[in-house]
Amino acid sequence: MALNFAEILTDAQKRGRKRLVLAPAREERFIEVISEAVIASIVTPIFVGDGKVIEKLLKGTSISSGNYEIIDVPDYQKAVSTAINMIKENRGDILMQGAVPHQFFVDAIQDRENGLLRGSLTSFVSLFEMPQRDRLAMVTDSYVNNFPTLAEKKMIVENAVRLANVLGIRSPKIAALAAIEQVNPAIPSTLDAAVLSKMSGRKQFGDVTIEGPLDIDCAVSEMAAARKGVDSVVTGNVDIYLAPDIEAGYSLSQLFVFVSRMPMAGVLMGTSRPVILDMPFVSTDNKLTEVAMAVLLCDRGG
Amino acid sequence: MIRTLDDVIKLAKEEGPKKLAVLVPDDPEFMLAIKKSWQNGYIEPVLIGDRGKMERVADKVEFDISHFEKIFEEDRQTIANLGAKMLFEGEVEIESKGQIPTSYIYRSIIREESKAGSGKKISVISLWEIPELDRFVAFTDTGVNIAPDYQAKVGVVKDAVFLFHLLGYSRPSVSVLSSRREIGGPSDSYRDAQLLKSVAASGDFGECEILEATSLSDIFLGQEGRLSSYSDINIKNLPEILLVPNLDTGNILCKTDFFLNVTRCSLVISSKGLVNIPSRADFSDSIMEQIAMCVVVADRMKGEISG
Numbered sequence: 001m002a003l004n005f006a007e008i009l010t011d012a013q014k015r016g017r018k019r020l021v022l023a024p025a026r027e028e029r030f031i032e033v034i035s036e037a038v039i040a041s042i043v044t045p046i047f048v049g050d051g052k053v054i055e056k057l058l059k060g061t062s063i064s065s066g067n068y069e070i071i072d073v074p075d076y077q078k079a080v081s082t083a084i085n086m087i088k089e090n091r092g093d094i095l096m097q098g099a100v101p102h103q104f105f106v107d108a109i110q111d112r113e114n115g116l117l118r119g120s121l122t123s124f125v126s127l128f129e130m131p132q133r134d135r136l137a138m139v140t141d142s143y144v145n146n147f148p149t150l151a152e153k154k155m156i157v158e159n160a161v162r163l164a165n166v167l168g169i170r171s172p173k174i175a176a177l178a179a180i181e182q183v184n185p186a187i188p189s190t191l192d193a194a195v196l197s198k199m200s201g202r203k204q205f206g207d208v209t210i211e212g213p214l215d216i217d218c219a220v221s222e223m224a225a226a227r228k229g230v231d232s233v234v235t236g237n238v239d240i241y242l243a244p245d246i247e248a249g250y251s252l253s254q255l256f257v258f259v260s261r262m263p264m265a266g267v268l269m270g271t272s273r274p275v276i277l278d279m280p281f282v283s284t285d286n287k288l289t290e291v292a293m294a295v296l297l298c299d300r301g302g
Numbered sequence: 303m304i305r306t307l308d309d310v311i312k313l314a315k316e317e318g319p320k321k322l323a324v325l326v327p328d329d330p331e332f333m334l335a336i337k338k339s340w341q342n343g344y345i346e347p348v349l350i351g352d353r354g355k356m357e358r359v360a361d362k363v364e365f366d367i368s369h370f371e372k373i374f375e376e377d378r379q380t381i382a383n384l385g386a387k388m389l390f391e392g393e394v395e396i397e398s399k400g401q402i403p404t405s406y407i408y409r410s411i412i413r414e415e416s417k418a419g420s421g422k423k424i425s426v427i428s429l430w431e432i433p434e435l436d437r438f439v440a441f442t443d444t445g446v447n448i449a450p451d452y453q454a455k456v457g458v459v460k461d462a463v464f465l466f467h468l469l470g471y472s473r474p475s476v477s478v479l480s481s482r483r484e485i486g487g488p489s490d491s492y493r494d495a496q497l498l499k500s501v502a503a504s505g506d507f508g509e510c511e512i513l514e515a516t517s518l519s520d521i522f523l524g525q526e527g528r529l530s531s532y533s534d535i536n537i538k539n540l541p542e543i544l545l546v547p548n549l550d551t552g553n554i555l556c557k558t559d560f561f562l563n564v565t566r567c568s569l570v571i572s573s574k575g576l577v578n579i580p581s582r583a584d585f586s587d588s589i590m591e592q593i594a595m596c597v598v599v600a601d602r603m604k605g606e607i608s609g
Contacts, residue, residue, distance in 0.1 A: 029528075101484065102483075102484035102485050103484060103485045106485050130561070132561060143483065143485070144485070144486075146481065146486050146487075146489075177550070177554055178550055178553075179445075179448075179549045179550045179552070179553035179554070180403075180553070182403070184405075186448060187448055187549065187550070189550050215553060215554070215557065216553070216554045216557045216558060216560065217557045217560050217581055217583045218583070220560040220561065221560055221583065223583075224560070224581075224583030225583075227329070227331075227582060227583050228582055228583055243554075244550040245481075245548070245550065245551075246481040246486065247479075247480070247481045247491060247546075247547040247548055247550070247551045248548075248550050248551040248554050248555075249481075250481045250483060250517065251479055251481070251517070251518065251546070251551055251555055252551075252554055252555065252558070254517060254518035254519050255518060255555055255558055256558070256561070257518075257529070258518045258519075258521070258522045258535055259432075259518070259537070259540070259558075259562065260558070260561050260562055261532050261535060262561075263532075280519060280523060280527065280528045280529065281518075281519045281523065281529050282529065283529040283530060283531055283532055284528075284529075284530045284531065285531060285532075
């Protein structure tokens with residue numbers, strides 16, 4: 001089981017190099033991350049974009065002396081569709097978002113006919129190294145879905161569980177978060193959380209325990225939970241924090257980054273092959289973890 | 303300007319004791335907090351709750367409650383109603399939640415506001431003391447409004463700005479948090495942020511500044527910025543007030559103090575006084591600090607009512 005980002009990288013290094021397709025390749029900062037991934041022996045890069053621009057970007061970098069490939073597609077939109085096709089045709093293993101508007105890129109991934117959807121929903125997992133806990137924890141969905149329905153939350157859970165399993169967390173514990181730990185018909189998130197909790201009790205998610213609704217103090221602290229009369233194996237031992245909606249998921253992830261300063265890597269789940277999004281609040285140091293995570297997902301899809 | 307809990311504690315000693323009604327003090331941590339607050343001269347408690355439980359817990363924490371006013375009652379809603387009535391009739395200056403779900407308290411305060419014809423909507427303000435930051439930061443509304451619309455948010459911002467003015471912050475900055483991001487389409491919370499900015503411009507909130515930033519990412523990186531390294535994060539960028547889009551978000555964010563080295567104080571500003579809203583999972587020292595904060599704010603509130 002990977003307990004921190006360093007171990008994710010170590011695990012990825014055991015898998016051999018995967019073909020990482022960057023599209024569109026037109027900004028230096030992506031080249032820097034990929035250079036690190038090449039040095040770490042986890043990827044062989046394929047750059048899709050304006051060939052001349054790419055040659056210029058690579059000049060003098062450690063990549064230029066090794067193995068790489070350039071696919072000359074100057075138009076950035078076509079570069080993305082070309083890259084997606086390459087992945088679909090198994091001419092690449094991992095798709096990495098380059099400098100392109102997020103909505104365009106996500107729409108291309110989610111296109112039912114031509115995209116890289118695994119099922120019917122993608123979701124974003126913010127993966128954290130938590131200093132208070134000597135292992136990894138996740139917050140989801142923290143980027144893609146606005147106000148997921150119960151059926152969509154079920155898929156968000158399944159996506160996160162798949163990621164947990166890839167990380168070696170065999171029986172993930174999930175806190176379905178809400179404002180309070182009691183089921184209150186006036187607070188819809190508590191109803192969804194209670195249903196998901198019941199579904200997990202009936203083993204509808206396999207070897208997974210979902211407890212909910214839980215407010216975050218009950219989720220984080222077994223003692224706090226005990227004082228509120230909540231008895232669960234999940235309290236104080238959460239692997240996955242399921243956010244009630246995007247307002248909570250997006251803010252909570254960012255609070256952990258900017259105020260708690262917890263190292264974060266983002267993982268898009270629900271794709272047929274690993275896809276790395278370009279999130280502004282993932283620090284440059286942690287982008288390599290995102291690539292390593294994608295390598296680990298190669299055998300399982302996103 | 304009151305910047306830290308040390309400031310608050312010093313002032314609470316000077317400005318106390320204030321009469322405070324405690325609802326359901328039948329948990330040792332709560333009773334211990336009352337004991338310490340009384341010993342420190344912050345409060346003169348009125349204990350409302352189940353007699354047997356109250357006395358057992360007082361014994362457990364070695365607190366002689368024989369000389370305090372006590373009201374014995376077991377029904378939670380009746381307890382909350384009694385506390386709210388005492389607050390609104392001026393018998394106490396502060397009401398404090400004990401081991402009772404907040405919904406009972408909010409219901410009773412809303413009822414008293416309605417009876418008083420104040421037209422005031424209530425909200426919970428959760429203040430954070432962050433050690434690296436030499437001032438308070440607040441999340442609001444973290445307790446009452448499940449999915450506040452723009453009108454409700456106007457009231458929420460007014461209360462928070464009012465509180466910061468009381469604490470001596472002449473022009474608090476406000477960020478209206480929203481999930482608006484590069485994807486996902488239009489966002490109601492972002493639309494509210496734009497509307498609130500125009501209200502602020504008209505002066506309805508008093509002196510304050512509504513920031514352009516609607517996410518922590520915007521606050522710390524700017525709209526086009528990227529996080530290169532954690533060492534670049536400047537905690538001083540946090541505004542005084544973070545208006546949250548809904549109850550779930552507010553409650554989750556304000557209680558992440560469990561992950562952090564911060565101290566939280568949550569309170570409600572009613573039209574007649576303050577209500578202390580600790581979490582039922584808080585410990586005695588934290589509850590005592592929250593009581594001290596209420597004592598100080600209550601003292602400054604005399605004669606001033608939030609719009």
